[in-house]
Amino acid sequence: MGATCKPAGRSALRPVTVPPYLGIVNTISQRLASGVYEAGDRLPSEAEFCEEFGVSRMTLRKALTILTDQGLISAKKGKGTFARPFDLGDSVFSLKQAVGRLFDGRVEVQLLSASTIGASRWIANKLDIDQGDKVVYIRQLVVHEDSPAIYHRDYVRYDPRRPLVELLLRSTSLYGLLQTSQGESLPHAQITLRACALGATAARILQRPSRAPALCIEHLFLDADHHPLAWGRFLLRSDMFALRTSLGPVQKDSIGDSTRLQTRTTRPLRCISEV
Amino acid sequence: MGATCKPAGRSALRPVTVPPYLGIVNTISQRLASGVYEAGDRLPSEAEFCEEFGVSRMTLRKALTILTDQGLISAKKGKGTFARPFDLGDSVFSLKQAVGRLFDGRVEVQLLSASTIGASRWIANKLDIDQGDKVVYIRQLVVHEDSPAIYHRDYVRYDPRRPLVELLLRSTSLYGLLQTSQGESLPHAQITLRACALGATAARILQRPSRAPALCIEHLFLDADHHPLAWGRFLLRSDMFALRTSLGPVQKDSIGDSTRLQTRTTRPLRCISEV
DNA sequence: TAGTGGTCTAGACCACTCC
DNA sequence: GAGTGGTCTAGACCACTAA
Numbered sequence: 001m002g003a004t005c006k007p008a009g010r011s012a013l014r015p016v017t018v019p020p021y022l023g024i025v026n027t028i029s030q031r032l033a034s035g036v037y038e039a040g041d042r043l044p045s046e047a048e049f050c051e052e053f054g055v056s057r058m059t060l061r062k063a064l065t066i067l068t069d070q071g072l073i074s075a076k077k078g079k080g081t082f083a084r085p086f087d088l089g090d091s092v093f094s095l096k097q098a099v100g101r102l103f104d105g106r107v108e109v110q111l112l113s114a115s116t117i118g119a120s121r122w123i124a125n126k127l128d129i130d131q132g133d134k135v136v137y138i139r140q141l142v143v144h145e146d147s148p149a150i151y152h153r154d155y156v157r158y159d160p161r162r163p164l165v166e167l168l169l170r171s172t173s174l175y176g177l178l179q180t181s182q183g184e185s186l187p188h189a190q191i192t193l194r195a196c197a198l199g200a201t202a203a204r205i206l207q208r209p210s211r212a213p214a215l216c217i218e219h220l221f222l223d224a225d226h227h228p229l230a231w232g233r234f235l236l237r238s239d240m241f242a243l244r245t246s247l248g249p250v251q252k253d254s255i256g257d258s259t260r261l262q263t264r265t266t267r268p269l270r271c272i273s274e275v
Numbered sequence: 276m277g278a279t280c281k282p283a284g285r286s287a288l289r290p291v292t293v294p295p296y297l298g299i300v301n302t303i304s305q306r307l308a309s310g311v312y313e314a315g316d317r318l319p320s321e322a323e324f325c326e327e328f329g330v331s332r333m334t335l336r337k338a339l340t341i342l343t344d345q346g347l348i349s350a351k352k353g354k355g356t357f358a359r360p361f362d363l364g365d366s367v368f369s370l371k372q373a374v375g376r377l378f379d380g381r382v383e384v385q386l387l388s389a390s391t392i393g394a395s396r397w398i399a400n401k402l403d404i405d406q407g408d409k410v411v412y413i414r415q416l417v418v419h420e421d422s423p424a425i426y427h428r429d430y431v432r433y434d435p436r437r438p439l440v441e442l443l444l445r446s447t448s449l450y451g452l453l454q455t456s457q458g459e460s461l462p463h464a465q466i467t468l469r470a471c472a473l474g475a476t477a478a479r480i481l482q483r484p485s486r487a488p489a490l491c492i493e494h495l496f497l498d499a500d501h502h503p504l505a506w507g508r509f510l511l512r513s514d515m516f517a518l519r520t521s522l523g524p525v526q527k528d529s530i531g532d533s534t535r536l537q538t539r540t541t542r543p544l545r546c547i548s549e550v
Numbered sequence: 551t552a553g554t555g556g557t558c559t560a561g562a563c564c565a566c567t568c569c
Numbered sequence: 570g571a572g573t574g575g576t577c578t579a580g581a582c583c584a585c586t587a588a
Contacts, residue, residue, distance in 0.1 A: 019556080019557065019558090020557085020558080021557080021558090032462065033462050033463065033499060034462075034499055035462065035499045045572075045573065045574085046573080046574065047572085047573085055558080055559090056558065056559045056560065056561095057559090057560085057561095058333070058557095058558070058559070058560090059557080059558060059559080061574085061575085062557085062558095064574095069344065075573090075574060075575090076566085076567085076573085076574075077565065077566050077567080077573070077574050077575065078565075078566035078567035078568080078572080078573050078574065079566080079567060079568085079572095079573065079574080080567095080572090080573060080574080081573090081574075086464075087371075088370065088464070088466065088492075088494060089369075089370050089371035089374060089375070090370070090371065091369070091370040091371075091466045091468075091492075092367055092368065092369050092370070093367065093368045093370070093468055093518070094364075094366070094367050094368075095363065095364050095365070095366040095367070095368070096362075096364035096365065096366075099364055100364070187307065187308050187309075187310065187523045187524060188308070188521065188522065188523040188524070189361075189363070189521060189522040189523055190519065190520075190521050190522075191363065191366045191519065191520050191521065191522065192517050192518070192519050193366075193368055193517060193518040193519075193520075194490070194513055194516070194517040194518070195470035195471070195488040195489055195490045195491075195511075195513040196470070196488050196513060197472070197486075197487070197488045211472075211486055212472070213470040213471050213472045213488040213489075214470055214488075215469070215470045216470075217363075217366075219363060224308065224309055224310045236470075238469055238470040238471060241469070242467050242468060242469035243368070243467070243468040243469070244465065244466065244467050244468075245465075245466050245468075246463065246464060246465050246466065247463065247464040247465075247466065248462045248463040248464055249462060249463070294575080294576065294577090295576085295577080296576080296577090320553075320554065320555085321554080321555065322553085322554085330577080330578090331577065331578045331579065331580095332578090332579085332580095333576095333577070333578070333579090334576080334577060334578080336555085336556085336557095337576085337577095339555095350554090350555060350556090351554085351555075351585085351586085352554070352555050352556065352584065352585045352586080353553080353554050353555065353584070353585035353586035353587080354553095354554065354555080354585080354586060354587085355553090355554065355555080355586095356554090356555075551587100551588085552586100552587090552588085553585100553586085553587085553588105554584100554585075554586075554587100555583105555584090555585085555586100556582105556583080556584080556585100557581100557582085557583075557584100558580105558581080558582080558583100559579105559580085559581080559582105560578105560579105560580100561577105561578085561579100562576100562577080562578080563575105563576085563577080563578105564574105564575080564576075564577100565573100565574090565575080565576105566572100566573075566574080566575100567571105567572085567573075567574105568570100568571090568572085568573095569570085569571085569572100
């Protein structure tokens with residue numbers, strides 16, 4: 001036996017050289033997927049794994065750490081390592097995954113309106129300011145393949161040092177919509193995802209029936225001092241967006257195909273070599 | 276200077292002994308939160324950090340790995356480590372977090388019905404069986420504080436080896452509802468979360484207006500051979516459930532309070548010492 | 551070429567569990 | 570006491586980046 005997914009030396013043109021710890025991750029992951037280790041089973045001890053794979057303990061532990069982060073195994077001090085029975089509650093949904101597919105198609109971000117207004121009681125409460133205080137109100141629409149897909153409203157505390165122009169610039173691309181600009185200090189954000197029914201205006205803008213369901217993503221940005229900076233809401237058409245994830249070991253077709261490393265989203269999870 | 280969050284020796288009754296790598300995580304995390312390192316900034320090199328904190332490189336790297344998993348920093352080979360500007364797309368939502376609060380209150384799982392039926396075309400397609408084949412059809416209702424909260428329908432491929440009784444047993448507790456039983460081989464599941472409008476029946480059961488919005492969680496369980504085992508749908512009342520998460524460094528009140536270690540859900544994320 | 555992060559090793563001590 | 574996982578060390582080599 002011995003190690004299964006060895007780097008294959010440095011053959012061929014590309015020295016693909018899967019690091020040993022990744023090979024171990026894949027090997028154990030496949031054993032979990034194929035039932036060699038079943039949920040609740042005790043896995044071989046670290047010492048045994050070290051011997052089997054011919055690596056040092058730290059390397060072996062790096063692999064186990066990844067599997068732990070993926071929710072596939074769990075370890076108990078003094079007892080052993082176990083194949084972890086997963087539950088539905090382990091599901092973890094990534095927003096990027098849901099919106100990411102937009103980037104594949106033709107996407108346009110329209111600025112519907114931008115103005116400074118007096119804060120309503122609701123907004124004043126959200127931004128921790130006084131009713132009537134100046135806020136920048138921005139409405140955007142993300143159009144995907146000629147279909148309106150996302151309607152976004154954003155209320156930003158008026159800050160003379162941050163001119164309206166800058167906010168508008170951020171509005172002109174999906175990049176600006178979803179990514180904070182470099183060097184800007186937005187140390188914290190709170191995000192809430194829920195289901196909601198479209199109001200009359202939003203329904204018209206998204207070309208959906210009134211009261212149609214939508215995914216609602218609220219976001220509240222805070223500065224380093226815990227003061228609210230901006231509050232807003234994305235409305236995602238329910239017929240265009242869903243968040244998908246999977247539980248359990250990754251089903252892999254080819255072992256050697258590790259140019260794309262796992263980007264799973266189980267519970268504990270971790271992204272191996274993203275970018 | 277030197278290390279900031281030292282274990283405080285082994286004073287007092289409890290030798291709290293925060294491992295050095297966790298102290299480093301907290302220290303750097305706070306620097307990110309307070310703006311010492313701003314988004315895009317290059318952080319000190321690993322060698323410099325090692326000297327500052329007085330630890331070996333592997334220990335320092337363990338801390339950096341955690342921060343990387345949390346999405347707070349990113350490293351580029353040959354260039355350095357950088358404070359990572361986060362985007363909304365980094366948001367990651369945990370189902371357990373959303374449903375978890377149920378366990379705080381009084382919860383009851385009602386079995387509305389359980390029977391074997393012939394698969395409809397829709398279900399046959401989902402379960403990869405022939406139309407009319409036997410499936411077990413189960414309907415459950417989760418009641419929280421006397422209010423219906425979750426309506427669940429489940430279609431399970433009929434398996435003589437897995438009697439109906441066992442399925443019913445799993446239905447009598449929220450544990451059974453959300454957690455797979457020990458030793459059972461359900462190596463893989465696909466989960467989809469979307470917004471939907473309640474149909475007439477579901478609306479009545481959940482005591483909501485017809486067409487009211489709801490979070491819909493579809494789950495498809497597969498066995499080791501990629502064969503569908505069960506397909507079902509949870510409908511969560513939109514007025515009772517929302518998925519929340521946060522981006523950016525954790526705001527911590529007390530440094531020493533590490534009995535509860537971070538259980539954040541940023542993007543890459545990882546659960547440190549859960550359970 | 552020097553500095554950076556990515557990986558690996560062969561030890562070590564500890565706390566915990568079980569016998 | 571033996572076995573387990575959790576942590577740590579002081580080196581090492583590599584690939585990448587930049588001057």
